[in-house]
Amino acid sequence: MPEDPNQINIDHVAHLARLELTDAEKNKFAAQLKDMLVYVAKLSEVDVTGVEPTAHAVPLTNVLRPDEARPSIDPALVLKNAPESARGLFIMPKIVE
């Protein structure tokens, strides 16, 4: 059975995006996204030979700042927003390689 080019491998993509989905969500999204891919497929009609992609909306270059140190933020402010913090660190479940 040839692979349907409009069928997203939802499990794979959801993992890349670190999104836990319920089975119901997976089924629903798979169908909706398939419709979208069918829709966006019309872009393959366009002749893009020799056309540069638009990477930036404004044609600026060399937007640089001088290497000056500025005061940092009060750590109390940011640790307050942290879901979990201890010893001045942002705490997560243990990171295993």
Place this chain on the structure above:
Amino acid sequence: MNYEAVIGLEVHVQLKTNSKLFCGCATESGAEPNTRVCPICLGYPGVLPVMNAEAVRKTILSGLLIGCTINRYSKWDRKNYFYPDMPKNYQVSQYDLPLCLGGAVQIAGKKLGVTRIHLEEDVAKSFHFATTSGVDFNRAGTPLMEIVSEPDMRSPEDAFAYLTALKEILITGGVSDCDMEKGQLRCDCNVSVRPVGQAQFGEKVEIKNLNSISGVRRALEYEIPRQIAARGRGEKIFQETRRWDDDAGKTLVMRTKEYAHDYRYFPEPDLMPVTVSDAQLAEIRQQLPELPEAKRQRLVSQYGLPEYDAGVLVATAALAQFYERAAAGSPNAKAVANWMMTVAEIHLSPVQPQHLRELVAAIDAGQISGKQGKDVFAVMLATGQSPARIIQEQGLAQVSDPGALEGFCSQAIAGNAKSVAAFKAGNLGALNALVGQVMKLSKGKANPQLVSEMLAKQLRNT
């Protein structure tokens, strides 16, 4: 079957800038956790990056130092992956148009190729506890240069030499302090083996957790034979990541993800590309410092130093700089070098460069003898005083005044008839005894050279 190793190194260098790559937070290390952070380097909602001009300049400078081609148009890309040390879960880096391409590092006897240098932001630091990990974002956003080598290295010694040379170049350039213990220079290694004569590379293994340049050598000294032995047993080498355990002296497979990262690179919409003009490139070139090898050759040609001496003096940039300051304007640059060779790291002692020059001048002018010079030098090393001051305080100045010397000579001749007679009888060595007498009479201050000549003259005239 003979195998050879193929080694490539990926070196990450923290640039010595005042502020981070995209924000004004200070880059100095050693601060309390999360005290050198702001909404930008914390990846807060709504923040935007603004590129540090000095980080770009230092990267271009580094490229020029190792002979890279500088891309006249360079851009930034997002490298997307999730990790707790990533504030945005994408890293701003460079994908297809990095700042520098090509280049090479010269070691003894060969050039080791470099593929590219690009600029990116460093990630945060994690600390691991029993069941949790804690993240400190002080380091996040530090400007980081990634130098990717060609797979030109063939031995652990090559790798060691490459890293040593690269480190010295970057320090000389003022780009980074390259202190591996402080994480300012980090190295990952890719190594594979193949039968000698085979063009195709074998499967490469990545080695991480290399914390020193000698550690890299040790890891390779273990890994290369390990791979060769495995191949010898008919085993396949798989592309994997291994961790070097310096204490155990072996590499161990890390628990890595089953598949290669899909980084989904795309151009960074929040940062504008960088264009480098001829004028800018010329300006940065003007700021290029002299590299150790070029400096060594110049010391030989400019100051007439032997190759060996020049080599010793360029060992560190500070030492070479001390020498040049000392030798500047001295008619006897070689003597200056000689004094420096008698002591290690003179630039770390209290001695000032100009004092060394003055010492050589005092000896050459006959103000003090070479022997006295050694004593004066010892005092200089201990106190940092100038030779002039030491000579004066210790009353060491040789007497060269002809009037005074004539007097001493006459006295010596008058008081040592035996030596006089011996000299006149043809025993030239007897002159030395007379010189010794004059030295005694003058309390060691007479200039022995002049005394010898004067005695000879007086004796001939009597």
Place this chain on the structure above:
Amino acid sequence: MSLHTQTIIELRDQLRRGAVSAREVTQAVLDRIQAVDDRLKAYLWLNPDDALAQADAIDRGSKDQPLAGIPIAIKDVLNVIGQPCTCGSKILRGHTAVYDATVIRQLRAAGAVLLGRTNMDEFAMGSSTENSSWGVTRNPWDLERIPGGSSGGSAAAVAGHEAIAALGSDTGGSIRQPAALTSCVGLKPTYGLVSRFGLVAFASSLDQVGPFTKTVADAALLLGVIAGHDPLDSTSVPAPVPDYQEKLNAGVRGLRVGLPKEYFIPGMDREVEAAVRAAIGQLTRLGAEVVEISLPHTDYAVAVYYLIATAEASANLARFDGVRYGARVRGADVLETYAKTRGAGFGPEVKRRIILGTYALSAGYHDAYYLRAQKVRTLIRRDFEQAFQKCDVIVAPTTPTPAFKIGERVDDPLQMYLCDIFTISVNLAGNCGLSLPCGFTAQPKLPIGLQLIGPAFAEPTLLRVAQAYEQATPWHTERPAL
């Protein structure tokens, strides 16, 4: 004298004369909010004491700043220090902003009273405000209908006189479309004119902050306050800001107005079409020359947008992982914590777009989707460049239909995306766009918007045409029955 129904300019005049105090103005608006917001649900957060304190501070001063004492509502997507910033999402529940967006600093310096935070589609993804985690905002003209999105709260607040003006953000039409559906003026500035620093990013190369106002003159004033180069935003353009009020009343005589033939499509609502055509007729009577133009790649705009915007968004929203801020759902390990936090914190539309965007960038698909979309985007930009050689301003409908009923399109995301068909190209090309009222449908009475599109940095021309039209028509004086 109902202060809350007046414009910035009218109130400013009274404030400067001392006829009214800033406190009175703010109190009047707060009273109005109290009276109607439980039905409109435009506001997510309001601190009346704080607003009145700001007003009092203005009263103690000279009141000569451009917006002194004017209460302005802020879309929940902009950082205001000390205030919650949820972007309409559960994943930012409890998050407090630790810095001011640049536009907020500008408003403060201009003496504005920062009134409160308005509802929006989650992370600006939507065209109806139905995607908000905090419930939907109602259209002041018909409480059963959507106000548009994603800046539905800001639009409803202005149209419902719960704010004298508001700030919103526009990525594919999120200011202009709600403005059209609620009968107010909504402006999307040229990309790079207004700083994005402090605007929570949806699609970095498309987002812009812009004003919702009751009149074109108010929009010119407010734009003048928030426009300008920001060293904290590398995409902000280092050009001087013109005086947007200078040529406002210059009229349209001698200007060429372009009519894109691709924008008058079959299936468009008849009343919308009729209103827009009537508006064009009005512009002609005012002295404008109408020219037919073509934007040949119009048909591809929605597809291009939904690949580029979602791709950029998939990266921009990766930071919401429960490590440094926001709501966290703890898992057994790091991976599970990420996945559960994001799975629980994001609504379905956001998840859908993240998946589509991630897919468009992923290995094997990047060239066919993301890269190709960026190339077609270049062609869309060129369409506009060529069109603007023949005209000074393009005129078009803002939306294909008036406001639909709440719930009508939630189950068909693609249908929802097609709401943006007239507005999306403007973001892709980086041009400026404005929507202003041009009439109402008969039964029920629902607003219809006229869209004006200008080349980059042509806001003075845009505002001038809009002003001429507005002043010659009664629409801006209409008020919902609320």
